[in-house]
Amino acid sequence: MVIFHVDVNSAFLSWEAAYRINECLDPVDLRTIPAVIGGNEKDRHGIVLTKSVPAKAYGIKTGEPLTDARKKCPGLIVVPPNYPLYVECSRRLMRLLRKYSPCVEQYSIDEAFCDMTGTEGRYGTPVVFANELREEINQKFGFTVNIGVSSNKLLAKMAGELKKPNLTHSLFPQEIPQKLWPLPVEELFFVGHATKHKMQLLGIHTIGELAKTDPDILKAHLKSQGMVIWSFANGTDVSELVSEPPENKGCGNSTTVASDLTDMDTARHVLLSLCETVGTRLRADRMKACCLAVSITDYEFFHFSHQKMLPSPTDVTIELYRSAVRVFSEMWDGTPIRQLGVHTSRLTHEEAYQFNLFDRERHDRLMCADRAVDAIRSRMGEDSIFRACFLTGPTKNMAGGLDRTRRTGITEGIPDLFPNEKDPI
């Protein structure tokens, strides 16, 4: 196997800089001055999303409040995010990658894995071709990428994270002892703050020390995660490339929050609002859900989701909500959120109900209340009746549904962003 991991360097900032230079003929390259892409400044939650190298030299960090960043660098240029631009830049990059690889798995807005197995005959050795590809991306789009080259996804990603920007690194299994093992353990995929701390207590400081530790010891201290990071440290990753997301069966909904969501109370409101919409749809279809998933897209467009079987099939909004909160609190570590979703699956027509798991009497009352609310909303409109907790605050009582971009396709209005383009791919 030959896998490439392609990752845009400081994506939001690079895309904005390239756009200003190529399309707006702006003489200033944001990458060469202290500049950041930052969330809404009027909002106290405004944070640094991406920073330029000169901004980094002032000690500015991704995720820190803009007010702190300005204190560190008084003349800092703050550019608001332009998500339609990022989506379009991302789409162009993916389209180019698909020209060369039959199997491209987009991993985040600015990262993708490409299966390049068997392409040597056509494109040359992997590292040589990776360099050509990097050059083509820079020439065509005006931004740089790192390309990691290896025989599986994990090693390709780890390789891509080595030195930045604008570089190709290989990390084949035989290179692990020399390139991967000397690195500090927290650089390994899946090793966060808490795990790093546990590693330190075990006297493990480098990835190499982790790789050589008896897996039984890791299992005793870190349960199944111990085994996962131990095999990562040894370069083992069995996951395959998935070029298409799995087909969705079931009923779900997601919403992009107005400003990055960082507190549990707001998250609960958004989850309830999503469950209102999902529950309404289930009841309209006379279906009950057996399984519920919550998905989070964070401020860097990383997407993760987690699911659970419900104690009993249900279409009751509050029961869906309680499960959603449980699933959410198990997976959320406080990372600022851009988008939240609730998805139900394993839908059933059955009226089967496990008496002992939800309180039956309470369930019946809630079911009747939901039906009554549905009837009122269908006659008088969605906003005619809602829970009192939605009286104040920014969250709407029924979140999601099809917003304009999803209804019309995300490209609407975006081609104008690149009027000077001569060679569309």
Ligand SMILES: [Mg+2]
């Ligand atoms: Mg990146």
